Amino acid sequence: MTRSPSRKKHPPKAADLASPRYGPAARLHELRVLLDRPDGLSLYEITAHFEVAPRTALRYLQALERAGEPLDEESRGKKKLWRIQPTARRQAITLSTSQMLAFFLSRRVFDFLAGTGLKEDLDDVFRKLEATLKRRDGASARNLDRKLFDVNEAPHLYEERADDVNEILTALIREERLEVTHQGVSGGNRTFLLEPYTLLVYKKGLYVAGRSLAHDQVRTFALDGFRAVRWLRHTPFTYPADYRPEQLVEGAFGLIRGPSTHVRLRFASSVAPYLQRRLWHPSQVFRAVGGGLEMTLDVRGTTELVTWILGFGNKVEVLEPAQLRAELAATLAQAAAVYAPA
Numbered sequence: 001m002t003r004s005p006s007r008k009k010h011p012p013k014a015a016d017l018a019s020p021r022y023g024p025a026a027r028l029h030e031l032r033v034l035l036d037r038p039d040g041l042s043l044y045e046i047t048a049h050f051e052v053a054p055r056t057a058l059r060y061l062q063a064l065e066r067a068g069e070p071l072d073e074e075s076r077g078k079k080k081l082w083r084i085q086p087t088a089r090r091q092a093i094t095l096s097t098s099q100m101l102a103f104f105l106s107r108r109v110f111d112f113l114a115g116t117g118l119k120e121d122l123d124d125v126f127r128k129l130e131a132t133l134k135r136r137d138g139a140s141a142r143n144l145d146r147k148l149f150d151v152n153e154a155p156h157l158y159e160e161r162a163d164d165v166n167e168i169l170t171a172l173i174r175e176e177r178l179e180v181t182h183q184g185v186s187g188g189n190r191t192f193l194l195e196p197y198t199l200l201v202y203k204k205g206l207y208v209a210g211r212s213l214a215h216d217q218v219r220t221f222a223l224d225g226f227r228a229v230r231w232l233r234h235t236p237f238t239y240p241a242d243y244r245p246e247q248l249v250e251g252a253f254g255l256i257r258g259p260s261t262h263v264r265l266r267f268a269s270s271v272a273p274y275l276q277r278r279l280w281h282p283s284q285v286f287r288a289v290g291g292g293l294e295m296t297l298d299v300r301g302t303t304e305l306v307t308w309i310l311g312f313g314n315k316v317e318v319l320e321p322a323q324l325r326a327e328l329a330a331t332l333a334q335a336a337a338v339y340a341p342a
Contacts, residue, residue: 026124031060032069032084040074040083066174097137101144104129108150112204115159117166155204156224164229168208172196177235178210181228182221189227190214195237198245202255209248211237220248220255251300253281253308258301264320265295271315280308294319306331 027050034041034049041049046057061082065071070085095103107126113119133141158165171178181191192214200207206223249255267275272293276286283298299305302324309316309328318325 026121027060028064028067031064035064035071035082036084038083040072040081042079042081046082097133097140100129100133101140104133104144105148108148111150112155113158113165113206115157116162118169153204156206158206158223161223164223164226165206167229167231168196168199168223171231172199172208175236175239177232177237178208179228179230179232180221180226182225183227184225191228193232194221197239197243198248200245200248200255207255209245218243218248251283251298252304253297253299253301254304256301256303258303260298260300261302261321261324263297263299263302263305263318263324265297265309266317266319267293267295267312268315269293271312 047054072083072085074081178194180194181189183189194210196210198209207220209220212219269292281297285296287294318328
């Protein structure tokens, strides 16, 4: 069954109001902690703890086993108990106060994922970190929520895509295939199988890179373009040993790649300090020229470069190549026509 990105919001159930919401990973983590005890837990005790039906509690146990956790089952009279095998018990990770602070202060970077299970899981981790910090060093834990603020420039909205994000993450971690329906630039939809290799974060948006069986090549797709996403259980694929995510964007001015192009730009001196303080592209070279600054680049694709250049208005001029100069001139002429007197 496929899912549509537009879903009706149903009112919360009483059980949901009485208990905290859990992201998928946080729920399984808590169940693992509960089962990591010598006596184990019965199905009834699991249902009571999470306030769910026995069938749902059984699905939690099955999900934990699918995630690779070795569970022991033991019958005591009419009661069946589950627990983590003793040999699988783990040691806790110990972090220094400075390490916890560094991790906690990074939380704002993920605010654009609000409404997804991934964000809920991250928030749960950060709550535990904050509680530990308060116990260890109350002064360090003061005002943490305000000590780093990430200004999200037009972040993508994923509150209606929570199920899709969870399906992608599960398939990605388990190295199993997805069935996706994707809307192309022409507007038509196409359903195909995708082997997910990487979840990319770019300009506060999520992208999935992987091998499309329909295209028989590795491609990158924006989550916004998926009309439906379904994790195909028990359909593993072989994750390529020579694959590197860096290959997806090598040479590109951003995420969209294209033909190799040598670009030469001249900027006004007023924006020169701003330009020279940043790494816009690995190939960039600056040279002072009369009245300004010259910048050369060797990029693979100019789609995103054009948008960047337009942002400088009359402070920049494209010198090379001629085709790019003509493209910018036409775009600026069309923009000027919009504001021409009637």
